[in-house]
Amino acid sequence: MGIAFVKGHGTENDFVLLPDPDGRLSLTPELVARICDRRAGIGGDGVLRVTPDTSGAAEWFMDYRNADGSVAEMCGNGVRVFARYLVSAGLTEPGDLVIATRGGVKQVRAGLEGDVTVDMGIALFPDTDDIKVKVGDRSWSAVAVDMGNPHAVVLVDDLADAGPLHEAPSVDPAFPHGVNVEFVSRLGDGHLAMRVHERGVGETRSCGTGACAAMLVAARRARAAPPTSYVVDVPGGRLTVTHREDDHVELAGPAVLVAAGELSDSITG
């Protein structure tokens, strides 16, 4: 047996963590794809290599790769699972911690158990024209939100209105690098439900930046003094999004470690 791994998920956004305390693991796109294969591998939305940060900004660096092996900058649910692992493995003290990512240094709060919270930074509202989202013969107006990645948020009365979402909704005008589309309905005061179609992936169980975008748009559309904190129910669980006074957006939710073990030679080659 070879490489050690831990599997974990945040609201069913799942990852294979590869502890690499000596920075020795060389991750090829092929190896990442083999690990993330849901049938011939462990399966996951991505790999999180856990390795010391060499920039000096943090103790640990999250080397995040998409399931297809490509390099990715950041992932809200991924960094929460990463923090849960650091605390659980005793690699850092519980409480406030910083984690280096390709998308910058992230502030995270993780106790010994319970939700893990990450500061997702400040959202931008691009000054776009009216955005129209279409699924089949239905269409809606959407609001663009930039959380480091692009979102188009549609407020609907009933999440079922968006249909099966097998295919990407058509968005007009088109976004140059594609867009994640969130359908959001209000369940009560400070309580939303959301479905998301992630660009290049399809409908997913959860999307951390999408939940943040959904919350911000819902709060703008709410009465004069909306709650600063919303519960956002996604298919894979429940997130909490808080719009802080300093304009930063915080994402909180469960981060669970499912199993730990070693990959066999059939994967590591």
Add this chain to the structure above:
Amino acid sequence: MGIAFVKGHGTENDFVLLPDPDGRLSLTPELVARICDRRAGIGGDGVLRVTPDTSGAAEWFMDYRNADGSVAEMCGNGVRVFARYLVSAGLTEPGDLVIATRGGVKQVRAGLEGDVTVDMGIALFPDTDDIKVKVGDRSWSAVAVDMGNPHAVVLVDDLADAGPLHEAPSVDPAFPHGVNVEFVSRLGDGHLAMRVHERGVGETRSCGTGACAAMLVAARRARAAPPTSYVVDVPGGRLTVTHREDDHVELAGPAVLVAAGELSDSITG
């Protein structure tokens, strides 16, 4: 950490093996479903509990459960992965071995590496009327084969003819307990390609009994003296099916162990 597990697959039909040498594990349907959940668990088409056979017929009993937690009798790819584990873990000598299942005692041949072969028994050809299989506006004649489970085999020129197979093909007359539908094309002498829609599941990467049924129908339709052994390419890999002189059907193919470790309390509760 708690329950030990091994993940393995045979032509991408994947399983979570639970070594239980003392017969102590109590598998509830809920626990099986949590383990087989591809995002919040390890993920697999089913669980194979590895436990001593108490009937005296074999050393080991394959306690097979479907991913939804229901009890299942047998699985051709499952028993091959089960045998690979027994040999790999040193729980049995490599070579010819017997494994007890709810579908009877199975004869298996597993070396220290390479393909694993299982005797799938004798097929029955139910004396059914003409069977018609329809996908969209296309329809074909099919041949019924009973491998312990029911199959309807359609010979086509091109596997793409069956279309996306998102939904179950309609079969007329209907089978009382549903039917697996195989689309089979001839690639050469003793060489087939197959796609399968498994009842209650959808299109899958592989189906051991389906490959056997496909081979038998192709051989019947071939020239006077067809090969007794066919290579059957499935989306998840390559199987070999042999029709022996004693009328038994043998299924051979890769069986791979992917990883080993322990499940955390988040799954085992």
